[in-house]
Amino acid sequence: MSAINQMSELNQLLAQEHVLHLSVPQLVEKILSRKEGTLTDRGAVLATTGTYTGRSPQDKFIVKDHISESDINWGSTNQPISEQTFIHLYHKVLDYLKAQNELYVFKGYAGADDKYRLPIQVINEFAWHNLFAHQMFIRPDKQELSGHEAEFTVVSAPTFKADPKQDGTNSEAFIMISFKHRIVLIGGTEYAGEIKKSIFSVMNYLLPKKDILPMHCSANIGQEGDVALFFGLSGTGKTTLSADPARRLIGDDEHGWSQYGVANIEGGCYAKCINLSPEKEPQIFDAIRFGSVLENVVLDPDSQKPDYDNTSLTENTRAAYPLHHISNTVEPSIAGHPNAIVFLTADATGVLPPISKLTKEQAMYHFLSGYTSKLAGTERGVTSPQATFSACFGSPFLPLAPSVYAEMLGEKIDQFDTNVYLVNTGWTGGAYGEGQRMKLSYTRSMVHAALEGELNSVETYTDSVFGFQIPLHCPGVPDDVLIPRKTWNDPSAYDKKAQELAAKFHENFKQFTHASTAIKEAGPAFGRNN
Template identity: 75%
Template structure:
């Protein structure tokens, strides 16, 4: 038995008050009794995460050891930490948890397809974090629970704070993955999203080794069985656009594409709540009920009604709820191969077209680029949109080199003849601060036309800077909106902003030295 397994068994799994796979009502009772959160008027539990209202990417590490050293793409995203530091910190966390009056354990799975799922367990210091894990991962049946053997363990101890001078971390916070020990160690942060995203990082390492493309995307399926994928970083609209009353939801954030088709990695949704309304997003709005978890959502003092427009705590307000809270879902969360792939970006420059159809080379260019404007609140220190490039629309969660995932996607696009579109859910009529966000109703109309095949053979015009094929007409969308320059009063200002963005694309793509000339030439035309 490994050292970490012995320590886990001794300190945690033999704890006299270990609470294993509690039901939702019992967890809610624990949360309220321990004053970890409050009950809202909708029946959801609300909890605040203190200073950490988003992910802490600078505090994320992977243990550098012989088993994974050659596989990991080391750098700013995948920071190395040595085995000795990990083991010392692990033992300190174990002793910290052993002193708690209660510890919570969730046993379940990541991966809806039984052929490829990963048995996991999540050990929590907080009951509300355990409820979060229960709602976000896949719950076992009674029979599965009885025979469950975890192959990866997440240990979350938010009140344990590291000492960087002693523990080898960058701050009091740490998220450390050891592929050798098959453990994720989290401490110093109450942001529950770290639990979810750490397992996604694990799956992004394990699945490609089994010839399965792991993807940061949402997915749904139409009435005829046609499958759509929505790639994009947080805040670009994956959850919103995949929750379509006319299509069944497969999942809202993380998927695998196997030889059999697409499957959800999760069992729930983790939706952004900023400006949420029943009118604009009825499926998400009505999914937030008993058993759901609201993170950093401000409540009415007397009414206990959520105020989704209040961003006084953070713009990164969140709701976690199980997939079954969405009426129109696929169960189990498995479907066929994608007919259409949507790349989502929230372009703060206001120069990318609202929708364009991509060639395979353009698809590979934009997949490797993974451009969006990082929105406020998703990470600590981000207070307004910043242009960012995140390879494969999920660089923070990719242990392997981006080329591994990109090559797999290219092969699957060819194999299954999938259509690919770039959709800008960002600004129009000017850059951020001058223009306005593209209306959700217009974006929905464009996506609908793309998924229905209406744009496959429609007349297009070529964008002079980005080289993208823009539909001349999309039902339900003003024609002038489709071509960004027409929406700008300051045409010279548009030219400057477009060239500025084109330059950023070129500067970013320079690191992909092994990309073919065809893919490199599929990017914007920069005249600098």
């Protein structure tokens, strides 16, 4: 079936009476009346997602056709599926949705810069998923809505379960992207994050073709107009560190860097809220109110107050809320070119320094490496931190080869003379289970010092294993904390763990055969010639 006929079928579905375009208050009413969720004491909607409490990478596919065949970096991350299989499942899902009592549609944009934003629509079986989409993407005003024509559509049917034998999937769940038909098809999973991340994958495919670098990062701006980017996987602190009362938030997760500067791809935030408190993260805590969506958080049955310390459902508890729920945001969420970039890692080995300044070559090496420890709950089946390398700090969402994004970043670092720092928000004083997590107050002080230029003239120490330039002093941080080896009770145990981690870096980097000699030599000094 041709793309035109498929789109016609989609329009027929959207024209039916049971397909509703609702406001936030109307969606909340639907959620409660349909018993999809409950209200917290502050008016946020709380929903649970059943079996799937995180992304399901093994169930994500890209349709392989004449449009995508030569572009996509095929492999275990970008699994191919045939166009015939996609269309077969697409018809089954649409027939399934036509039989539902009600469906919900959101029309909006991905991309705050109107020079390259993508008009999208999201069709949901669940009202709470539609509220999620309404808060996560960019909402059009009445004039924009009247002229809105979607260029990409997400079709989400969480209660439709695929039959792997008949439908060609790996399980009952599936997330399929067709760049030819411009459709994302989601089924079998109630985890709302799949909606958000599928559109990010779409933007990671489309934007480089316009010479725009899509980035898995948060961004904020200081009083002097200085822009900072924070790269890192879920759980490393992007949302927390970018929500700084002294700086205005541009966005917490996804951005594009064009010739004009930085622009948010989204209109909301999707924050992890494990152990959330008003003392540690007041902006995020206060943002969770009427219109917000909580996922898999446990409520006190009497007070209806969220218990953010309760991880009985998952450690990947989440809060989705619009940007305007945070008081000091930039609107529209666009800004100039970044003055500083911070690579965040939650190192479970306790080896990496809490902060170090990177040369351009080191920046490229660590951008391509994208090292962190995958934290519990972010993906299904992950119950304790695991060392992982995710190219460009966002490998699961990169349809193109990592080198495409890395080369674009290197060019922009050169062009705009951007400082780059590596910050470890993970463990210190020992590995996971022996040491302790880096204090958030220390990390905030280090990041503040880096962004304010307070580390530019500080004496540094060269790490013998990794070659990092580590500052010996930082306002608000004890000196001993800055040198990780000094925080361990047994320095020889630190040396052994550091050498083990260096070997993992070298082994992972073997895949980047086209990297220049200068970038390869910017990796750990220990074991480089092994």
